[in-house]
Amino acid sequence: xxxxxxxxxxxxxxxxxxxxxxxxxxxxxxxxxxxxxxxxxxxxxxxxxxxxxxxxxxxxxxxxxxxxxxxxxxxxxxxxxxxxxxxxxxxxxxxxxxxxxxxxxxxxxxxxxxxxxxxxxxxxxxxxxxxxxxxxxxxxxxxxxxxxxxxxxxxxxxxxxxxxxxxxxxxxxxxxxxxxxxxxxxxxxxxxxxxxxxxxxxxxxxxxxxxxxxxxxxxxxxxxxxxxxxxxxxxxxxxxxxxxxxxxxxxxxxxxxxxxxxxxxxxxxxxxxxxxxxxxxxxxxxxxxxxxxxxxxxxxxxxxxxxxxxxxxxxxxxxxx
Amino acid sequence: xxxxxxxxxxxxxxxxxxxxxxxxxxxxxxxxxxxxxxxxxxxxxxxxxxxxxxxxxxxxxxxxxxxxxxxxxxxxxxxxxxxxxxxxxxxxxxxxxxxxxxxxxxxxxxxxxxxxxxxxxxxxxxxxxxxxxxxxxxxxxxxxxxxxxxxxxxxxxxxxxxxxxxxxxxxxxxxxxxxxxxxxxxxxxxxxxxxxxxxxxxxxxxxxxxxxxxxxxxxxxxxxxxxxxxxxxxxxxxxxxxxxxxxxxxxxxxxxxxxxxxxxxxxxxxxxxxxxxxxxxxxxxxxxxxxxxxxxxxxxxxxxxxxxxxxxxxxxxxxxx
Numbered sequence: 029x030x031x032x033x034x035x036x037x038x039x040x041x042x043x044x045x046x047x048x049x050x051x052x053x054x055x056x057x058x059x060x061x062x063x064x065x066x067x068x069x070x071x072x073x074x075x076x077x078x079x080x081x082x083x084x085x086x087x088x089x090x091x092x093x094x095x096x097x098x099x100x101x102x103x104x105x106x107x108x109x110x111x112x113x114x115x116x117x118x119x120x121x122x123x124x125x126x127x128x129x130x131x132x133x134x135x136x137x138x139x140x141x142x143x144x145x146x147x148x149x150x151x152x153x154x155x156x157x158x159x160x161x162x163x164x165x166x167x168x169x170x171x172x173x174x175x176x177x178x179x180x181x182x183x184x185x186x187x188x189x190x191x192x193x194x195x196x197x198x199x200x201x202x203x204x205x206x207x208x209x210x211x212x213x214x215x216x217x218x219x220x221x222x223x224x225x226x227x228x229x230x231x232x233x234x235x236x237x238x239x240x241x242x243x244x245x246x247x248x249x250x251x252x253x254x255x256x257x258x259x260x261x262x263x264x265x266x267x268x269x270x271x272x273x274x275x276x277x278x279x280x281x282x283x284x285x286x287x288x289x290x291x292x293x294x295x296x297x298x299x300x301x302x303x304x305x306x307x308x309x310x311x312x313x314x315x316x317x318x319x320x321x322x323x324x325x326x327x328x329x330x331x332x333x334x335x336x337x338x339x340x341x342x343x344x345x346x347x348x349x
Numbered sequence: 350x351x352x353x354x355x356x357x358x359x360x361x362x363x364x365x366x367x368x369x370x371x372x373x374x375x376x377x378x379x380x381x382x383x384x385x386x387x388x389x390x391x392x393x394x395x396x397x398x399x400x401x402x403x404x405x406x407x408x409x410x411x412x413x414x415x416x417x418x419x420x421x422x423x424x425x426x427x428x429x430x431x432x433x434x435x436x437x438x439x440x441x442x443x444x445x446x447x448x449x450x451x452x453x454x455x456x457x458x459x460x461x462x463x464x465x466x467x468x469x470x471x472x473x474x475x476x477x478x479x480x481x482x483x484x485x486x487x488x489x490x491x492x493x494x495x496x497x498x499x500x501x502x503x504x505x506x507x508x509x510x511x512x513x514x515x516x517x518x519x520x521x522x523x524x525x526x527x528x529x530x531x532x533x534x535x536x537x538x539x540x541x542x543x544x545x546x547x548x549x550x551x552x553x554x555x556x557x558x559x560x561x562x563x564x565x566x567x568x569x570x571x572x573x574x575x576x577x578x579x580x581x582x583x584x585x586x587x588x589x590x591x592x593x594x595x596x597x598x599x600x601x602x603x604x605x606x607x608x609x610x611x612x613x614x615x616x617x618x619x620x621x622x623x624x625x626x627x628x629x630x631x632x633x634x635x636x637x638x639x640x641x642x643x644x645x646x647x648x649x650x651x652x653x654x655x656x657x658x659x660x661x662x663x664x665x666x667x668x669x670x
Contacts (some may be wrong), residue, residue, distance in 0.1 A: 036460055036461065037457065037459060037460055037461065040457075050463075051551070051552075052457065053455040053456070053551065054454075054455050054456065054457060055457055056379050056381060056389060057379065057380035057381065058377045058378065058379065058381065059377070059378035059380045060377060061380065068379075068389055070378060070396075070455065075391075075628055123589070132375075133375075134374040134391065135374070136361075136373065136375060136376055137359065138358060139357055140357065140358065161354075207538060230372070231372075254632065270603065300400075309363075323630050
């Protein structure tokens with residue numbers, strides 16, 4: 029749940045006058061997303077999402093994010109498309125925040141994904157990777173292997189407060205991944221955060237991808253490994269191998285994985301699990317008293333990490349070699 | 350900021366199938382309102398508000414609230430109109446909560462009202478009172494004079510924690526109001542909570558009234574006194590007499606006040622200020638640690654109460670006698 033920044037009527041009116049969208053008919057804060065302030069905006073031109081970027085998003089990254097959404101939309105990916113203002117800019121300023129208006133997507137995110145949703149997500153991720161291949165801006169992944177040890181250091185050795193032994197487990201894993209992390213797999217633009225709440229469906233049909241604010245350049249199969257973690261585990265912590273197979277098969281139907289990518293899946297999945305374990309651990313240990321956002325449980329990702337460590341090869345995810 | 354209850358995809362789908370609204374295209378939690386869980390619902394039939402009623406609303410009161418909205422809408426008041434399901438009911442059940450779908454109103458609430466907004470609100474309130482005069486259901490005002498002392502008792506004598514001397518001031522005021530509260534003024538259906546966030550405008554034109562979940566039967570001029578408190582004071586605590594005159598004149602243009610009502614304005618305004626002081630004080634003292642809702646400052650209403658106590662007659666509000 030978010031909505032951090034408020035603005036006056038006059039500020040909004042002035043801001044919208046910079047666009048070719050007619051008069052504002054309604055603006056309501058949306059209780060979704062935790063990084064930015066999002067509003068559903070209705071104008072004479074239709075429905076839009078108004079986003080005020082908060083401090084977790086670096087202003088210097090915004091041209092990459094907004095440019096990517098526009099590039100992908102032009103390539104046929106259903107994602108929010110930035111609306112340009114009268115000056116031609118996708119980025120403006122409201123209430124002293126960088127601010128953008130993007131198109132509204134219909135659809136709902138799926139709280140309990142079924143295998144057919146995983147198939148659709150896999151295919152959409154591969155299409156995104158293909159569509160991003162000729163995007164010219166670049167952004168390094170600020171949350172890849174090199175950042176994990178510094179990120180863990182911000183937790184001040186307090187991991188065992190969350191679960192006994194977790195600190196040692198993380199340190200061992202960091203050492204392993206730092207010396208075994210692949211660097212020669214096919215790379216390109218990745219979404220890097222394609223969790224269920226960032227994928228809209230209408231019934232069983234995928235109707236859009238949102239929230240490109242972690243997108244960056246990295247190994248394509250790492251993006252798939254993030255989805256494996258995000259979509260294919262049950263509430264009890266177990267992998268649902270039917271969902272994993274559906275995700276990987278869906279992906280392969282649009283972009284076949286190379287042998288090297290298939291072989292690297294377990295380690296990529298370990299890295300993805302550790303990345304979310306560390307950011308959740310950081311948020312868990314640093315959440316201020318009385319915060320509006322309830323931090324997510326880090327131990328979910330410790331359990332997933334253990335599963336991936338036990339995976340001998342990609343057959344653990346339901347695919348034949 | 351609210352949104353308390355979540356529901357599964359299947360629960361929502363099943364619920365909406367009970368209505369003649371086509372398929373769901375989008376549903377997003379709205380960060381407005383503190384009593385209920387509100388969602389912006391888009392279906393093939395258009396935009397609606399989906400409301401799940403939480404514990405502060407008594408289920409037995411819902412037929413009054415929903416029936417009133419429908420009655421007022423039929424009488425030409427722009428307010429949310431309940432949508433009936435296929436069985437003909439305005440009230441259903443979702444996620445074990447009483448739930449309704451109402452029509453979506455365009456417009457935004459005004460964060461810094463100007464006198465012309467006050468004129469429009471006054472006129473709309475009088476129209477509401479007229480339109481409500483033939484509504485047949487009744488609901489006593491659970492937050493009128495008889496309830497104030499019991500409500501104060503729930504604060505356990507802790508008022509002075511908020512402001513030194515506040516407890517004595519409240520007790521003196523309670524004693525005065527209990528023996529001087531009028532009971533012979535014109536009565537009918539009142540909104541009872543017509544604060545700026547419950548009134549939508551498009552530019553300077555009032556486009557709708559929302560949130561009828563405190564509506565009840567009481568003295569009409571008491572509703573006006575609530576608006577006087579809610580719309581006509583500045584951030585520094587001072588009455589803006591231009592706004593007060595605008596509100597009262599706007600009201601009088603649609604329903605002239607009787608001499609007795611005009612004479613009673615200062616005491617009604619004292620009662621209204623005390624009612625909001627007490628509910629805010631209660632919320633302030635009982636807010637749980639880590640609550641998602643930041644309680645409103647009770648002392649704002651203590652300052653307003655002092656102003657009304659100093660008012661010799663209705664001339665204090667800018668009108669000629």
